[in-house]
Amino acid sequence: MPTYKLPIGPQHPAIKEAFHFTFELDGEVVVDVKPRLGNVHRGIEKGMELRSWNQGTFLVERICGICNTPHTTCYALTVEELYGVEAPPRAQYIRTIINELNRIHSHLLWIGILGMELGFWSYFMYVWRDRERVMDVVEMITGNRVTTSAIIIGGVAYDIPPHMEGTIRRAMDFLEERTKFYKQVLENEPTIRARTENVGVLNKSRARDLCAVGPVARASDLKTDVRFDEPYCSYGEVPFNLITYPYCDVYARALVRADETLESIEIVRQCLDKMPSGPIKLRLPRAPPPGEAVNRVEAPRGELMHYCKSDGKEKPYRFKARTPTLANIPALCEMLKGYYIADIPAIIASIDPCYCCTERLLFVDINTGKKWVWTYDELKRYSLKWNEKNGGRRR
Amino acid sequence: MIEPLIAIFKIVVFPGLAFITLLGLVYEWIDRKAVARFQNRIGPLYAGPRGFLQPLADFLKLMAKEDIVPTWADKLLFNAVPLFAVTIPTLASLYIPITGYPVLPPFEGDLVLVVALTTFFTITAFIAGLASTNRFSTIGAERAALQLLGFEIPMFISVASAAMAAGSLSITVIAERQFLPFALLQPLGFAVYLIALQAELERVPFDIPEAESEIVAGWLTEFSGKKLAFLRLSADIRLVLGAALATAIFLGGGSGPVLPPIVWFLIKSIAIVIVSAMLRALFARLRIDQMVRGAWKYLLPLSMLQLLMTKILLLVVV
Numbered sequence: 001m002p003t004y005k006l007p008i009g010p011q012h013p014a015i016k017e018a019f020h021f022t023f024e025l026d027g028e029v030v031v032d033v034k035p036r037l038g039n040v041h042r043g044i045e046k047g048m049e050l051r052s053w054n055q056g057t058f059l060v061e062r063i064c065g066i067c068n069t070p071h072t073t074c075y076a077l078t079v080e081e082l083y084g085v086e087a088p089p090r091a092q093y094i095r096t097i098i099n100e101l102n103r104i105h106s107h108l109l110w111i112g113i114l115g116m117e118l119g120f121w122s123y124f125m126y127v128w129r130d131r132e133r134v135m136d137v138v139e140m141i142t143g144n145r146v147t148t149s150a151i152i153i154g155g156v157a158y159d160i161p162p163h164m165e166g167t168i169r170r171a172m173d174f175l176e177e178r179t180k181f182y183k184q185v186l187e188n189e190p191t192i193r194a195r196t197e198n199v200g201v202l203n204k205s206r207a208r209d210l211c212a213v214g215p216v217a218r219a220s221d222l223k224t225d226v227r228f229d230e231p232y233c234s235y236g237e238v239p240f241n242l243i244t245y246p247y248c249d250v251y252a253r254a255l256v257r258a259d260e261t262l263e264s265i266e267i268v269r270q271c272l273d274k275m276p277s278g279p280i281k282l283r284l285p286r287a288p289p290p291g292e293a294v295n296r297v298e299a300p301r302g303e304l305m306h307y308c309k310s311d312g313k314e315k316p317y318r319f320k321a322r323t324p325t326l327a328n329i330p331a332l333c334e335m336l337k338g339y340y341i342a343d344i345p346a347i348i349a350s351i352d353p354c355y356c357c358t359e360r361l362l363f364v365d366i367n368t369g370k371k372w373v374w375t376y377d378e379l380k381r382y383s384l385k386w387n388e389k390n391g392g393r394r395r
Numbered sequence: 396m397i398e399p400l401i402a403i404f405k406i407v408v409f410p411g412l413a414f415i416t417l418l419g420l421v422y423e424w425i426d427r428k429a430v431a432r433f434q435n436r437i438g439p440l441y442a443g444p445r446g447f448l449q450p451l452a453d454f455l456k457l458m459a460k461e462d463i464v465p466t467w468a469d470k471l472l473f474n475a476v477p478l479f480a481v482t483i484p485t486l487a488s489l490y491i492p493i494t495g496y497p498v499l500p501p502f503e504g505d506l507v508l509v510v511a512l513t514t515f516f517t518i519t520a521f522i523a524g525l526a527s528t529n530r531f532s533t534i535g536a537e538r539a540a541l542q543l544l545g546f547e548i549p550m551f552i553s554v555a556s557a558a559m560a561a562g563s564l565s566i567t568v569i570a571e572r573q574f575l576p577f578a579l580l581q582p583l584g585f586a587v588y589l590i591a592l593q594a595e596l597e598r599v600p601f602d603i604p605e606a607e608s609e610i611v612a613g614w615l616t617e618f619s620g621k622k623l624a625f626l627r628l629s630a631d632i633r634l635v636l637g638a639a640l641a642t643a644i645f646l647g648g649g650s651g652p653v654l655p656p657i658v659w660f661l662i663k664s665i666a667i668v669i670v671s672a673m674l675r676a677l678f679a680r681l682r683i684d685q686m687v688r689g690a691w692k693y694l695l696p697l698s699m700l701q702l703l704m705t706k707i708l709l710l711v712v713v
Contacts (some may be wrong), residue, residue: 007530
């Protein structure tokens with residue numbers, strides 16, 4: 001039977017952000033998939049070079065709406081490394097709490113999205129209703145629901161005063177109870193299991209070869225978590241479990257995220273118990289000394305990497321971010337092959353994609369399969385040459 | 396002189412076309428409100444008291460929207476589909492004894508006509524998908540046809556066992572001959588009918604031909620404006636037809652104490668709509684292969700079992 005192509009995206013109900021996949025199908029079965037990035041490229045890396053180090057905190061936060069805190073944390077840690085300082089211990093604990101609250105909200109959001117992709121609207125509605133509770137806590141601490149601007153270079157912008165502790169603990173108790181219930185639904189609801197078990201299988205060795213990160217890797221039984229491997233903030237001081245599942249399918253990814261939510265709740269409680277007193281931020285000079293630094297942080301979607309280079313001036317010389325979704329795209333393409341059209345939304349959702357973090361300028365020569373990345377200067381030179389050749393007009 | 400006028404009034408206004416259309420809009424509102432309550436939402440609220448007029452407002456809004464026909468679509472079929480989609484279920488529902496007696500005179504075998512018309516509807520959906528020449532529509536059409544293979548036969552057999560128990564193939568006679576509702580005597584057949592009804596109405600967990608997150612809107616993708624309004628109306632009328640047929644065949648139609656038949660009929664069919672809404676809120680969508688396999692593995696044997704049990708019961712009792 002001849003295959004045919006099904007375009008999904010940039011506008012499609014299964015994909016909340018602009019992203020394009022071309023599926024090659026044989027009947028209802030996916031034979032091949034070609035992802036295409038580039039619909040929401042915003043030039044943030046260049047934008048960083050035009051702003052001062054401090055302003056960068058607020059731009060870097062906007063790389064991703066949902067996991068904004070890991071971005072600011074990673075950036076702050078990287079710049080602090082350039083300065084050669086560390087944020088005060090209380091600031092580290094507050095950073096941990098805000099990061100974990102972010103993880104709770106991101107994972108609950110994802111569990112709801114899974115329900116929606118499977119056509120289980122009731123699940124989506126209930127999960128998102130209860131997720132409001134964690135948003136309220138974030139709003140109470142930082143004044144904002146999503147883009148918190150809480151983490152700055154040298155510490156945090158907002159303290160957690162003692163009178164907030166009770167509210168946070170009550171919210172955590174509520175969320176723990178609800179998350180346990182939603183995990184139970186995942187485990188016991190036959191239609192959810194029928195749609196997620198043995199779907200989108202990515203076995204352990206393939207996951208390692210394709211450099212999967214975050215919950216996707218952990219659902220394939222790979223023990224990888226930056227919070228464990230290279231503890232930052234105060235993760236070294238609060239014990240928690242690394243969640244892995246051996247099933248390698250969408251169902252395992254759902255369970256990993258449900259269990260991680262429970263672990264995050266536990267981490268928030270421990271941080272509140274152990275929180276030291278003291279200052280929450282450092283006063284730093286306007287520009288770090290020349291040098292370069294790279295740092296890793298575990299975002300809800302996986303390992304996030306930031307690189308900064310300073311030449312001693314007020315603005316970064318170069319900034320580069322490697323986001324978890326980009327790292328998971330090769331694994332995603334592997335997962336999709338051989339499954340039905342009906343499985344596509346669940347599998348795409350299972351890596352918890354965040355395309356606006358992912359956009360890059362990457363060239364692929366279709367004829368030779370060669371890939372390369374151009375710097376701005378090279379691109380400019382090419383465009384000047386092209387214009388000269390073609391008389392400055394498009395064909 | 397007056398008799399033909401009354402007949403025309405019956406067909407056009409009450410309990411014919413206008414009444415059934417109105418009922419469709421009301422049932423859509425009940426369905427939406429019920430699903431919203433199950434999902435801890437509020438549901439339609441602004442148009443009319445408690446959002447009662449929301450389905451009508453949606454219909455009128457769609458009627459005013461731009462009507463687009465794709466360049467490569469088969470124009471004749473594409474334009475004809477919305478008309479057929481509304482006409483077929485409306486015609487079928489004229490044979491259902493909503494007021495105790497159907498609008499069109501009943502005859503021995505109208506049950507067969509009505510279930511055959513419900514099958515025709517799925518074929519209309521299939522044609523709609525093919526005529527739109529959109530890849531999502533084509534997949535939706537293919538799924539609609541595949542799904543038909545799954546739910547059609549169990550549905551017919553469950554209806555047939557009711558007909559066998561009543562000893563008639565006329566819906567009106569079946570409704571009249573139930574001294575006890577068949578839902579109690581034939582619980583298996585009733586359950587199979589309700590599940591197959593979800594598939595016929597393309598509702599969760601069997602909204603596979605219109606699966607939003609997979610294939611946009613399935614065979615409906617290319618329809619817009621007036622055509623979409625009519626297809627939405629068609630879905631409402633099919634809801635009325637499905638609920639009314641279940642009421643007539645399994646719940647004893649309009650029979651009941653004190654109140655007039657039409658009130659009993661509406662109460663019973665609204666109960667069916669609410670059960671259907673509950674099923675819609677309770678499950679995730681199945682995959683097409685899972686649906687067809689499940690239908691042949693569970694629904695068909697169960698409906699056959701019901702048929703067998705009915706036959707044995709009849710042999711023992713009569």
